[in-house]
Amino acid sequence: MTATETPAATTVLGSRLLRKEDPALLTGEGRYVDDLVVPGALWLGLVRSTVAHARVSVDVGPALDAPGVVAAFTGDDLLDAWAAPLPCAWPVTEDMKAPEHRPVAAGTACYVGDIVAVVVAESRAAARDAVEAVLVDYDELPAVVDLEEAAEDRVLVHEDLGTNRSYTWELTPDADAVERAFAEAAHTVSERYVQQRLIPAAMEPRGVVVVPAPHGGEYTVYSSTQIPHILKVMLAATTGVPEHKIRVIAPAVGGGFGSKLNVYAEEVLALALARKLGRPVRWTEERSEAAVATIQGRGQIQHIELAADAAGKVTAVRVRLLADLGAYLQLVTPGIPLLGAFLYHGVYDIPAYSFSCTGVFTTKTPTDAYRGAGRPEATYAIERAMDALAVEVGVDPAEIRRRNFIPTDAFPYSSAPGLVFDSGDYEPALARALEMVGYEELRAEQARRRESGSTAHLGVGISFYVEMCGLAPSRVLASLNFGAGGWEAATVRVLPTGMVQVVTGTSPHGQGHETSWSMIVADRLGVDPDHVEVLHSDTDVSPHGLDTYGSRSLAVGGTAVWHACEKVVAKARTIAAHQLEVAEEDLEFSGGQFQVRGSPDRAMPIQAVAFQAFLAHDLPEGMEPGLSAQVVWDPPNFTFPFGAHIAVVEVDEETGRVQLLRYVAVDDCGNQVNPLIVEGQVHGGILQGVAQALWEEAAYDGDGNLRSATLADYLVPSAAEAPSYELDHTVTPSPTNPMGVKGVGEAGTIGAAPAVMNAIVDALSPLGVTDIDMPASPHRVWSAIRAAKEAQQ
Amino acid sequence: MKVAVTVNGTKQEHEVEPRTLLVHYLREVVGLTGTNIGCDTSSCGACTVLLDGQSVKSCTVLAVQADGAEITTIEGLASDGQLHPMQEAFRQHHGLQCGYCTPGMVMAAVSLLDENPAPTEAEVREGLEGNLCRCTGYHNIVKAVLAAAEGAAS
Amino acid sequence: MIPAKFDYVRAGSAAEAIAALGEHGDEAKLLAGGHSLLPLMKLRLATPAVLVDVGRLDDLRYIRDAGDQIAIGALTRHHDLETSDLLAEQCPMLRHVAHLVGDPQVRHRGTIGGSLAHADPASDLPAAVLALGGTLVARGPDGEREIAATEFFTGFLESALAGDELLTEIRVPKVPGAGWSYQKFNRRAQDWAIVGVAAVRNGTTGVALVNMGTTPLRATAVEEALAGGASAAEAAERADEGTEPTADLNASEEYRRHLARVLTRRALEEAGA
Ligand SMILES: Cc1cc2nc3c(=O)[nH]c(=O)nc-3n(C[C@H](O)[C@H](O)[C@H](O)COP(=O)(O)OP(=O)(O)OC[C@H]3O[C@@H](n4cnc5c(N)ncnc54)[C@H](O)[C@@H]3O)c2cc1C
Ligand code: FES
Numbered sequence A: 001m002t003a004t005e006t007p008a009a010t011t012v013l014g015s016r017l018l019r020k021e022d023p024a025l026l027t028g029e030g031r032y033v034d035d036l037v038v039p040g041a042l043w044l045g046l047v048r049s050t051v052a053h054a055r056v057s058v059d060v061g062p063a064l065d066a067p068g069v070v071a072a073f074t075g076d077d078l079l080d081a082w083a084a085p086l087p088c089a090w091p092v093t094e095d096m097k098a099p100e101h102r103p104v105a106a107g108t109a110c111y112v113g114d115i116v117a118v119v120v121a122e123s124r125a126a127a128r129d130a131v132e133a134v135l136v137d138y139d140e141l142p143a144v145v146d147l148e149e150a151a152e153d154r155v156l157v158h159e160d161l162g163t164n165r166s167y168t169w170e171l172t173p174d175a176d177a178v179e180r181a182f183a184e185a186a187h188t189v190s191e192r193y194v195q196q197r198l199i200p201a202a203m204e205p206r207g208v209v210v211v212p213a214p215h216g217g218e219y220t221v222y223s224s225t226q227i228p229h230i231l232k233v234m235l236a237a238t239t240g241v242p243e244h245k246i247r248v249i250a251p252a253v254g255g256g257f258g259s260k261l262n263v264y265a266e267e268v269l270a271l272a273l274a275r276k277l278g279r280p281v282r283w284t285e286e287r288s289e290a291a292v293a294t295i296q297g298r299g300q301i302q303h304i305e306l307a308a309d310a311a312g313k314v315t316a317v318r319v320r321l322l323a324d325l326g327a328y329l330q331l332v333t334p335g336i337p338l339l340g341a342f343l344y345h346g347v348y349d350i351p352a353y354s355f356s357c358t359g360v361f362t363t364k365t366p367t368d369a370y371r372g373a374g375r376p377e378a379t380y381a382i383e384r385a386m387d388a389l390a391v392e393v394g395v396d397p398a399e400i401r402r403r404n405f406i407p408t409d410a411f412p413y414s415s416a417p418g419l420v421f422d423s424g425d426y427e428p429a430l431a432r433a434l435e436m437v438g439y440e441e442l443r444a445e446q447a448r449r450r451e452s453g454s455t456a457h458l459g460v461g462i463s464f465y466v467e468m469c470g471l472a473p474s475r476v477l478a479s480l481n482f483g484a485g486g487w488e489a490a491t492v493r494v495l496p497t498g499m500v501q502v503v504t505g506t507s508p509h510g511q512g513h514e515t516s517w518s519m520i521v522a523d524r525l526g527v528d529p530d531h532v533e534v535l536h537s538d539t540d541v542s543p544h545g546l547d548t549y550g551s552r553s554l555a556v557g558g559t560a561v562w563h564a565c566e567k568v569v570a571k572a573r574t575i576a577a578h579q580l581e582v583a584e585e586d587l588e589f590s591g592g593q594f595q596v597r598g599s600p601d602r603a604m605p606i607q608a609v610a611f612q613a614f615l616a617h618d619l620p621e622g623m624e625p626g627l628s629a630q631v632v633w634d635p636p637n638f639t640f641p642f643g644a645h646i647a648v649v650e651v652d653e654e655t656g657r658v659q660l661l662r663y664v665a666v667d668d669c670g671n672q673v674n675p676l677i678v679e680g681q682v683h684g685g686i687l688q689g690v691a692q693a694l695w696e697e698a699a700y701d702g703d704g705n706l707r708s709a710t711l712a713d714y715l716v717p718s719a720a721e722a723p724s725y726e727l728d729h730t731v732t733p734s735p736t737n738p739m740g741v742k743g744v745g746e747a748g749t750i751g752a753a754p755a756v757m758n759a760i761v762d763a764l765s766p767l768g769v770t771d772i773d774m775p776a777s778p779h780r781v782w783s784a785i786r787a788a789k790e791a792q793q
Numbered sequence B: 001m002k003v004a005v006t007v008n009g010t011k012q013e014h015e016v017e018p019r020t021l022l023v024h025y026l027r028e029v030v031g032l033t034g035t036n037i038g039c040d041t042s043s044c045g046a047c048t049v050l051l052d053g054q055s056v057k058s059c060t061v062l063a064v065q066a067d068g069a070e071i072t073t074i075e076g077l078a079s080d081g082q083l084h085p086m087q088e089a090f091r092q093h094h095g096l097q098c099g100y101c102t103p104g105m106v107m108a109a110v111s112l113l114d115e116n117p118a119p120t121e122a123e124v125r126e127g128l129e130g131n132l133c134r135c136t137g138y139h140n141i142v143k144a145v146l147a148a149a150e151g152a153a154s
Numbered sequence C: 001m002i003p004a005k006f007d008y009v010r011a012g013s014a015a016e017a018i019a020a021l022g023e024h025g026d027e028a029k030l031l032a033g034g035h036s037l038l039p040l041m042k043l044r045l046a047t048p049a050v051l052v053d054v055g056r057l058d059d060l061r062y063i064r065d066a067g068d069q070i071a072i073g074a075l076t077r078h079h080d081l082e083t084s085d086l087l088a089e090q091c092p093m094l095r096h097v098a099h100l101v102g103d104p105q106v107r108h109r110g111t112i113g114g115s116l117a118h119a120d121p122a123s124d125l126p127a128a129v130l131a132l133g134g135t136l137v138a139r140g141p142d143g144e145r146e147i148a149a150t151e152f153f154t155g156f157l158e159s160a161l162a163g164d165e166l167l168t169e170i171r172v173p174k175v176p177g178a179g180w181s182y183q184k185f186n187r188r189a190q191d192w193a194i195v196g197v198a199a200v201r202n203g204t205t206g207v208a209l210v211n212m213g214t215t216p217l218r219a220t221a222v223e224e225a226l227a228g229g230a231s232a233a234e235a236a237e238r239a240d241e242g243t244e245p246t247a248d249l250n251a252s253e254e255y256r257r258h259l260a261r262v263l264t265r266r267a268l269e270e271a272g273a
């Protein structure tokens, strides 16, 4: 496959250019929200419910007497501060039930961490002390913790809704076809998988600073957010401060992974209280606070069934999900499972499809986007089920996949659930991964160990993912009832001195957009990447944008930059032709020079054109001065990166300990702008997926208390636990954008968990183990081995 | 309580509450915000600085405990606009993404090589066990530290 | 993240520290490396009114040859232990165990005295000192006394130290050439042990357990079995006898018992028992 009309890349595009972002970050010059020095700022202290479900009565009086305290409020005190409740922008069905979500709960607290009062003090320490002084009386209600129980509505989270079921969303294009496929199947598998809740744990906790202008009613909001643009709109909607009076700046942001793709109570509170008190107001989250106050990810129970013919060719997939929404709907909570709804057939050509998801309230922290958002869950289910099918049919897991791949000549491929996969070529990626890992030898070694009776069981797990990136065509989002478009904006300005400014609507927080966008501009305009400055994450500087999430930035935002460059070149060409007195067609543009064809000495560099555009002394009739262009790009389709991941594990039968011996990944994200950055994204992504498989779990007790609320208990892995990754890639460009790029921010996470879990189950299959819930802690693995042995006796 | 310390070669003297953590002292009193805070259980290492030449988690040391000590923070590593070899190695090997763990990670790595100038890969990984990074998956961090060790050796 | 307010007293000598403890009574806590106490204070799980900082008592920071024993000052840091040549020769297990505590930053600050005085059943060094049959030296207003390690741990985070006593020295026997093993079972390198087993074979075999009850424990049933001629595997089967392990996120009581038996067998085998 080739991309449409991709001109040959220059040396810069596709090179491993070192990042522009690094020198500041390496020397401590990066400014995160908590680093900002704001004279006179007041600190918020949030009093959070310590009980999962309770009627609360709150007395802030004692806090008001504490030293340094300026004000303190209960939920009732602030009822008139809001123009609207906290927003959910994705009402997935017409009849979706949504509780009113106030920044400070009034009357009833619905999860441990729900804010029940707020104190405002002159210092961080005074605010912290004052929180302790607030008296909260809890009249306990039963907690609703277990997802399946919650769905039965025996105890309600929100009495007024009459049910815990927020919505049921269905996607079954042809129910008869599904019925028929299962009726006629030679093989079926039916599996239940649990996606435990995860804590995103970006290393920088959240923070916000709101600075009111001395007069004029303007507010500058500094927030550790992925979405300054969306946040601005939502702050206006919730507080009633007019949108044009709000400027949102995301300074350096220390990771997000979806957790900062939200509009949080603390952000709107800081704005509302800065308005009320007429002083700057700030807040920085503490880590154990973050565990309950910032959204969590995943939280699903998945039922997946496959029907297959005698050869193991899958004919239908049927999926039923329960999604744990938590106590409230945050920005896109209900839609997260649906981002995976179209991908439960994975990379396989499965003609009959049925999906349904029921979103259920529980008395826990709300869930929302976490790296991959819906797609890791989908990939996990289909990839685990494909392994189960391989066992059922009696073929190798690699072979079952080959038999079912969407054939290369089927692209663009119209999938049963209704997407069009832009491009794909799956066999070579799998073949390469198998070769890199030495699949045959591993199987031989595995057989040897099994024969010898070794208790160090070797397991090999394959997963092959496809993801839907580049969110998103606005019209498709409309059909999903998503409350925003999916376009992205870019402005490219060539300044009079020839330096270039790029204004992007994406909002990076580790992804290196400053570097990659500079490379795109360098490639298109023939300038030095160091002569390009990328401006972002400030709504006054970059007024249009839809921010960074869903692996959208390059495929949508980068493409917007590309198109803006093309517009700049087109205008520059007209100016150059005018000044060189030739027809535009007679000009060739390369290496930053407009060259008259056939006259090597007649040329004009783009920098000179920019200066002429600035002077405006001699421009074509009617042309506006200046050399800049703005583009808003709405992509025609998603992009569909894919890849083969293979994990090799050793499981100690006696203790249940799993050791990840090797990890091989062959990813295909289309053309790569900067392989250095691509690899970094894959590495980090893989470890987050591995961490779901092996270590991480937001574990709640029966009373709805989070038991893993600190980084001592919530096991984010360190370098000592992480493997070193063996990577390669294939390149199947996307035809949906001119650079042929796809997106890679979530790929690793999507591929990794099923690879690791398949490897563990593979290792233990001789003992009769067929499934283990994540995370596969030593205790869980040991229990599974024991249960399997007992069952076999 | 009075605290007198030398931070990155400069003498500092301030009056602080005894409960002031060294990290808060460095960030808010001395004004060096390069050292970050990533947790409240001494688990993440984002706050790592050198105290009399050894890596410590500055969130788990009171400012008053550091009285009289020499402290080096990330701001004190580069000299004359030249990145320290460890910083340079992180840059060359893309050992950082969002950069939040980076100051602590770099300081921990500097201390690690100080104690073990020629570590194996396993020793590097183990030596960084107290520093969490959510972005990089550690692969390039480990490569950077090994490269810095090699660079120092040659 | 911010401890509650407290008063701070910097002790210039052991005597000053003991006097300060006497003066402030239950309100006061000693501060050594701070790596158990400050994390509790930051979460306000501990709110002492007075901290008596003994961190500067450098005269209590040493690893010395004391005849057939090694004497270690209470303020000796984990990092001092893990790099000690004397320990490498005379008591390599202690050096190894110190190396497994927390992470390098923790080891640069944490002290052996603090680790023992904190009496956390999940800590590594207490089990090592127990298995070695060490002796602890405490100094109070009335002078010094010796406490056998086996008598030291009296309850969850409770030791035999009186409120106005300072732990000054830890003595362990020299065991050059003795077989030993330390099995630390955890999920991340920086974490405390889910279960740990220390074994030293020096004539008789000392075995101690980490995180198998409210205190660090001697595995007496195992030691007896071995003394009675049982094989390592047989003796290890008794590792959880008399223990009362708790359940937490990482392990049920039953799994802890199982781990204790498996790790004890491995430890005994590695120690050559
Ligand atoms: C992230 C992290 C990971 C850790 N991992 C481990 C681990 O894996 N294994 C492990 O064993 N430990 C671990 N620790 C604990 C560490 O070893 C502590 O350093 C040690 O337990 C306490 O020593 P300290 O000097 O820091 O004591 P402090 O915190 O200063 O004091 C602890 C207690 O002992 C008392 N005390 C201190 N010194 C004396 C004395 N001389 N006489 C009488 N009382 C005294 C104090 O009053 C206090 O009550 C970890 C700590 C952290 C922060
Ligand atoms: S902030 Fe110090 S270890 Fe996390």
Ligand code: FES
Pocket (backbone or CB within 6 Å): A203, A254, A255, A510, B095, B096, B097, B098, B099, B100, B101, B102, B132, B133, B134, B135, B136
């Ligand atoms: S680079 Fe983001 S946490 Fe390490």
